[in-house]
Amino acid sequence: MTDTTTETATALRVRPRVWIGLAIWLGYVIVVFAVQTWSGIPYTHFGDDAGTLFFGAGVSLIIGTILLAITASLLGWWRPALFDRRHSARWPIFVPALMAVAMLINLASTDWGSYDVGFLAASIVLLLVGFTEEMTTRGLLLVGLRSRLGEGWVWFLTSALFALMHLTNAFSGQDLLTTLQQVGLAFMGGTVFYILRRTTGSLIWAMVLHGLWDFSTFAVTHGTPGPFAVFGGIVNQIAGVLGLIVVAFVIRGSNERLDAPRATAVVA
Template identity: 25%
Template sequence: MNEGKDKTVLRRALLWIFVYIVLVNIGDEIGRQTGMGSLITALILVGFSVVLLKTHHLQDLLLRLPERNIYASVWFFIPLLVLALIHWFVGLEATLGLSDFLVVALLMMAVGFIEEALFRGLLFLAIEKNSTTKRAIIISGVTFGFGHIVNLLRGYSSTELLSQIAVAIAVGILLALLVAKTRSITPGVIFHALFNFSGTVTSQDAELQAMLLVPILVISVLYSIIISRKSSKGVVLVG
């Protein structure tokens, strides 16, 4: 692929991300105006997921089984499972009913797939082709984190937003490392959907949520170090 085409691929990846952000905010606003809440956003994003699948080959999204046998051991994914379920330590959100759980499940499955396909699929590959794997990991992770700045529109305080961005960057880099090693977004899609679902249906008490930030950051950083040092290709990803 030549340099001009590589840059076109990168611009397209960024355009898809921009469209996604716009659609989320449109869905949220329609949900508020109609009183249908997150259901509207969920339906819009399910439609967007279908469009992504229809307009891209699965290999262009890295939507496939992991390539690396080194990650076949169950123990290797235990930290990822802990991160995905860590919010359950603070208990369920008492105000949610069955319909809320179903809407959240639908929304987070769509979000998990879309964000992994865009940030760790299209964007990661575009940066990697234009530069290096190391830069693709860092840039896609940081871009993913700062992409959460749109939550200002959802009424988050500056402190809450900064905390969320920090966690998102750490998790984003972790997931990008997994993609670099497995050449697959599939583990990330499953994790992302579970992590977001857990964070939404469990207690939204600000103090309890804040307590989880440190273990999430610590686990993400340590897990990233472990992954980066298990390169089976001899590629130096950190340092």
């Protein structure tokens, strides 16, 4: 085990385990679904106005952010959740760059005149989704999976479980066919975010892009979208397909397996 690996491992309070990562993922899904169900606002009505956006989505994201931060601190997993030991080849970063272009198209096509102060404030809360969903899947879940699995499985399972998180929308008012399409797109999107983590060596950039992407998708559907709004979705789908093609290049040769020793009682 390299010196870098030893340094990272000894800073962990709790030894990474696959079941811990899966439990965090399941716990997050349950908490978000429960809070959104409690709001009484169907998923299809999120964003009708400032109130439905904040209470339908924003409150669950705030609670999720707090719980994930506490969990990462108790486990001592902040560093491996946020940073890889080494980044992959840089060139596949063009894939998340395409998603960033799609996000900019959405923002440029948004009817900003339809915004009021309340809706803008509620929309800004949506940026937290970048932290919560990335920290859950390509953060803490990833740390748990890297304790035993190769990086190919880490990519596939983090992307698949990220996609399956969206199945709950079918129980919140969205029709099943639309939900299944959303799950498929989420798998491709999760692959794009994984590529961004590997090419930069940090989850932080994936958090930023993820938050801005979700913000832009809600923004462009509010009011009357501009004539080029459809191209945002098209460019994003192209990015997802290309991500599936090039993801092998960011997996190949990676050495991110966490061979952590037993948990230490020392508080990091």
